[in-house]
Amino acid sequence: MKRAETLAGWGRSPVVPGCEVRSEDLPRITVGRPLTRGLGRSYGDSSLPAAGDPVVASAVLADRILAFDPDSGTLRAEAGLPLSDLYRLFLPRGWFVPVTPGTQFVTVGGMVASDIHGGNHHRDGCFGAHVTELRMRVADGRIVDCSRTEERDLFRATVGGMGLTGHILEVTFRMVRVSSPWLWGESERVRNVGEFVEVLGRAAADWPFTKGWIDCVSRGKNLGRGVMFRARWAQGAEAPAKPPTPKKGFTLPMNLPSWTLNRLTARVFNGLYYQTHPTRPASVIHPDVFFYPLDAIRHWNRVYGKKGFTQYQCVIPHSSGPRALTRFLEMVTRPGVVASPVCVIKDCGPEGDGLLSFPKSGISFAIDFPVRPWTQGLIDSLNDLVVGEGGRIYLAKDTFTRRDHFAKMEPRLAEWQSIRRQWDPEGRLRSAQSERLLDLGPTKGGSP
């Protein structure tokens, strides 16, 4: 490391010693490195170096599209290609990524490593479901291609594998044809969480994109109220003649003081949001507004101040029923807890073939919490509930989950570990998150 530098994820906590090596030649800079990092949009410590191994490769300059077949939609790209480029260049031509997360500032490599999901999970699954091939630099230095037919285990362990099975160099996946670059959608006010489960379920059959904003501050009769959004690509006359022009956002120029977000401001925001979002009949929607509302504020993570924040995202199986969801909401709205005003509820479809991929059939919540003395305790108790219900958390968001909780949530962990050990027996590939949550040490020798 040439400079005393630090790295942090989107939540800006933790901040660890580390630096990135950047080059257009990703295959070269990944040699001997413990991890490759994309745009650093995972919230916690997924993209951060493990202690004592501070230099990670950065994929962001390796951003070329290597092939696009307009007949099949198959696109091959270097891992650092940002989603924002695909969105800007391909949507006006009638193509879109099969799955998008809530920000366009991610790389395709990161989309594979986190196996991101979006509003269409109930219908189309995760991004990994549409990936056909990966080119990787594995721990022993070789470059290996893997897919569902070639080195299948490596492929399954890499999709959602948080970059811990090898450096993702190139990604091949299928883009999808869209009927127009505009969306057509409607919104509906929802009074409580039970109703949410019902409207999400009902919308799933007819709408490819569904998600809800849920009030995670209000208690009592307003517990779990919110607004449900559903959309599909606009068709024929529904769409304006011109393609959507990118929305001009603004940049949050500096950290806001840590007290900016408190129970009172969160309450006021939630009240205003609820009141200003009545049930609305179907109309045309700008894709920026539906897919990437927070991208309009560059550096919105500065709202939480210097101490940073974490996002807690979990999925609770449908079989748990509304009682478990109510208990969850009671815990996050408890006095003393400050949840952010931006909470998302979504129903997930069945789990995919990525061995550490997050979604499984159930209801998912995503809630931001500032990093405070109470945050660890809150997440421990939320994890107790999630473990009890047979749910799990999303690694790309996580900072506070404990190793034993994670092991209890992940029945697939043993299989993932055994594949990972085949490809990296010496445990060279590591991250701050893997040190915290996973045991990636060298394969133990025989009995002593």
Add this chain to the structure above:
Amino acid sequence: MKIVVLGATKGMGRALARRLCERGDALFLLGRDPEDLSRSARDLEARAGRPAGSVGTAVCDLERPEGFAPALAAAEAGLGGLDTVVVTAGLFETQERLEADAELARRLLTVDFANTVVFCEEARRRLLARGAGTLCVFSSVAGERGRKPVVLYGAAKAGLSRYLEGLDHKFRAQGLRTICVKPGFVRTGMTEGLKTPPFAGEPDAVAARVVKAIDRGQPVVYAPGIWGLIMLVIRLLPRFVMRKIGF
């Protein structure tokens, strides 16, 4: 426009080629590594929505002047004409390394000054033979003043900037527009590992300014723009001050 770019596979050249291709210019790429050139050509085609193979490539290495004429001839043939030649390629090394390695210093001086000028001369002849054209070459703010961290690199770029200025004076009336781009510190693979100073720029912002300069035929362009002001101050500093500071 029909544009040849030497150095489009990386950094500012990559960003510039993308902007030109996305807005509809026809491109031909020159560079050292055929495999890398072909990957960049496919990237540009996919971004601009053009059929595979429509962006041509040929090998051209600034260390091998005998290849300049054939490479430009291939480009001219591939494009069916030639309006603009862009040179973003060049070598960079820190002053420390150049002082320690005489051979490296000789190579850098040859590539960044003598051979770049030889390439430009070949491009000049071809553009003038067609009656008009634009030659856009990336020099550097490092050539503005003799400075401690860039004694050798800066000297090569100073020579290049002077050459481009003279060319512009002599041939503009005949239809050759010469554009000398002087980037400040830009975050690319070339500057990787260097301490990032204030006012560092991004390749795409530089590319946006250069596209405008090509369209207008602006003879000198600082990018990002703030570096024009910074270098104005640096040029005005008395010698004894320059000797004291480390900049």
